[in-house]
Amino acid sequence: xxxxxxxxxxxxxxxxxxxxxxxxxxxxxxxxxxxxxxxxxxxxxxxxxxxxxxxxxxxxxxxxxxxxxxxxxxxxxxxxxxxxxxxxxxxxxxxxxxxxxxxxxxxxxxxxxxxxxxxxxxxxxxxxxxxxxxxxxxxxxxxxxxxxxxxxxxxxxxxxxxxxxxxxxxxxxxxxxxxxxxxxxxxxxxxxxxxxxxxxxxxxxxxxxxxxxxxxxxxxxxxxxxxxxxxxxxxxxxxxxxxxx
Amino acid sequence: xxxxxxxxxxxxxxxxxxxxxxxxxxxxxxxxxxxxxxxxxxxxxxxxxxxxxxxxxxxxxxxxxxxxxxxxxxxxxxxxxxxxxxxxxxxxxxxxxxxxxxxxxxxxxxxxxxxxxxxxxxxxxxxxxxxxxxxxxxxxxxxxxxxxxxxxxxxxxxxxxxxxxxxxxxxxxxxxxxxxxxxxxxxxxxxxxxxxxxxxxxxxxxxxxxxxxxxxxxxxxxxxxxxxxxxxxxxxxxxxxxxxx
DNA sequence: CCGGTGCCTTGACCCAGATCAAGAATTGCG
DNA sequence: CGCAATTCTTGATCTGGGTCAAGGCACCGG
Numbered sequence: 001x002x003x004x005x006x007x008x009x010x011x012x013x014x015x016x017x018x019x020x021x022x023x024x025x026x027x028x029x030x031x032x033x034x035x036x037x038x039x040x041x042x043x044x045x046x047x048x049x050x051x052x053x054x055x056x057x058x059x060x061x062x063x064x065x066x067x068x069x070x071x072x073x074x075x076x077x078x079x080x081x082x083x084x085x086x087x088x089x090x091x092x093x094x095x096x097x098x099x100x101x102x103x104x105x106x107x108x109x110x111x112x113x114x115x116x117x118x119x120x121x122x123x124x125x126x127x128x129x130x131x132x133x134x135x136x137x138x139x140x141x142x143x144x145x146x147x148x149x150x151x152x153x154x155x156x157x158x159x160x161x162x163x164x165x166x167x168x169x170x171x172x173x174x175x176x177x178x179x180x181x182x183x184x185x186x187x188x189x190x191x192x193x194x195x196x197x198x199x200x201x202x203x204x205x206x207x208x209x210x211x212x213x214x215x216x217x218x219x220x221x222x223x224x225x226x227x228x229x230x231x232x233x234x235x236x237x238x239x240x241x242x243x244x245x
Numbered sequence: 246x247x248x249x250x251x252x253x254x255x256x257x258x259x260x261x262x263x264x265x266x267x268x269x270x271x272x273x274x275x276x277x278x279x280x281x282x283x284x285x286x287x288x289x290x291x292x293x294x295x296x297x298x299x300x301x302x303x304x305x306x307x308x309x310x311x312x313x314x315x316x317x318x319x320x321x322x323x324x325x326x327x328x329x330x331x332x333x334x335x336x337x338x339x340x341x342x343x344x345x346x347x348x349x350x351x352x353x354x355x356x357x358x359x360x361x362x363x364x365x366x367x368x369x370x371x372x373x374x375x376x377x378x379x380x381x382x383x384x385x386x387x388x389x390x391x392x393x394x395x396x397x398x399x400x401x402x403x404x405x406x407x408x409x410x411x412x413x414x415x416x417x418x419x420x421x422x423x424x425x426x427x428x429x430x431x432x433x434x435x436x437x438x439x440x441x442x443x444x445x446x447x448x449x450x451x452x453x454x455x456x457x458x459x460x461x462x463x464x465x466x467x468x469x470x471x472x473x474x475x476x477x478x479x480x481x482x483x484x485x486x487x488x489x490x
Numbered sequence: 491c492c493g494g495t496g497c498c499t500t501g502a503c504c505c506a507g508a509t510c511a512a513g514a515a516t517t518g519c520g
Numbered sequence: 521c522g523c524a525a526t527t528c529t530t531g532a533t534c535t536g537g538g539t540c541a542a543g544g545c546a547c548c549g550g
Binding site (some may be wrong): 068070073074077078080082091095098099119122125128129131132133135136138139140142144145146147149150151165196197214237238239 | 280313315317318319321323324325326338343344367370373374376377378380381383384385387388389390391393394395397441442482483484
Binding site for chain 2 (some may be wrong): 526
């Protein structure tokens with residue numbers, strides 16, 4: 001498996017340097033961040049934080065994928081956030097975690113001790129400006145997701161998720177989503193179900209249906225090929241091409 | 246109808262002064278904001294902005310309620326934000342509106358011209374810090390909402406919405422939600438359906454059911470009385486009392 | 491090589507909520 | 521006052537996706 005890792009452990013060679021919360025920092029600011037940071041790694045499937053836990057760090061995802069989810073006591077679970085490389089975990093000023101956080105794939109976090117980070121935000125507008133921007137983007141993503149959860153059919157939900165992953169994958173490669181592109185699904189069927197408010201059986205059935213009808217091609221259970229991106233886009237139910245952004 | 250209005254039009258007597266984006270501002274900063282602000286009013290039901298419109302202001306809700314919603318071209322609609330007094334509308338740095346905004350009740354906005362507001366944010370950390378805080382709160386609310394949309398039954402959805410409104414109503418009165426409290430529903434059945442990802446018929450049926458079983462009492466179609474707040478809380482499906490915050 | 495353990499697929503059946511349809515209650519207006 | 525126009529309620533019926541159940545497939549450790 002092609003697990004990208006990050007071994008150098010210094011900002012100069014950091015793959016998310018230009019997109020993370022530190023994107024706008026100058027050399028001296030980076031140095032200050034450097035003094036309060038440390039790295040942690042998790043294996044796929046490992047829990048990172050349970051809801052209610054004390055949290056005395058915030059972090060950037062360097063490599064891998066993590067999920068935020070909320071559980072009801074009878075076991076129903078809804079994923080409420082999907083953290084990809086450069087995304088930010090935690091909230092300045094908050095002591096206890098409100099969600100369960102799980103490493104969906106192998107994961108590396110760049111952690112900052114919370115207190116000094118909060119301190120730094122007070123006198124470093126470059127950090128808080130960037131964090132505001134990222135939070136506003138996340139809010140937009142959450143709202144797109146709400147439309148998916150509230151109004152789309154199971155088939156549209158699956159198509160939407162595939163399109164979202166395709167777009168993010170493409171943006172990492174610095175291209176745009178196009179015909180013939182392929183990617184590895186970072187989520188199990190169950191995690192997709194938790195993301196979309198479905199059962200894993202329905203996820204499986206809808207993926208089979210999209211495959212049967214040639215909207216997607218599968219190689220194994222996880223590798224997806226998109227022969228015709230516009231066709232997939234139509235299946236999402238969204239108006240032709242990107243209304244947003 | 247008890248439409249609270251705001252006639253004085255100056256920050257000194259502003260009802261949201263201590264909670265809005267300007268909450269942390271000093272006198273001189275307020276003065277600067279004052280020079281770029283103006284008020285606008287809308288009647289219940291009026292559209293404020295259509296998705297795709299150019300938007301050259303941002304604003305705070307002073308009185309009333311507004312909704313953000315996303316529509317699919319076949320008419321399916323999902324509300325993705327509900328703006329109550331002190332909530333912020335718009336995004337610095339964004340030129341075109343991504344959602345439809347509608348005045349749900351009579352509404353007064355305190356608008357700031359966008360360019361000067363953006364300019365001010367660069368040198369006024371009190372504004373951007375407060376905006377970050379508010380955006381993070383909105384993100385939390387959106388995530389609670391995602392659990393509602395993705396995993397709750399129709400009955401739980403209605404109970405959750407009533408509990409949310411009850412809590413916000415109570416916090417405006419500076420008390421906590423308790424037995425016997427009452428409030429006017431600010432939403433039509435259709436708006437509630439758009440909020441919860443249901444049809445208006447299902448909303449109506451579930452409200453009737455909750456009334457029949459004594460969880461709530463209705464006075465007319467809009468005024469709700471909560472005889473037993475804990476009972477309502479149980480009907481939401483959330484674990485006993487507030488897990489969050 | 492074999493049994494175990496995750497993860498995924500597929501089938502049969504059922505039910506919560508959507509859809510279609512018909513009024514009732516309230517408001518406003520000529 | 522009567523007659524729209526809204527907004528809401530209720531009933532009858534239908535269906536998408538949930539639930540329950542039975543395997544299939546790939547990988548791992550012994």
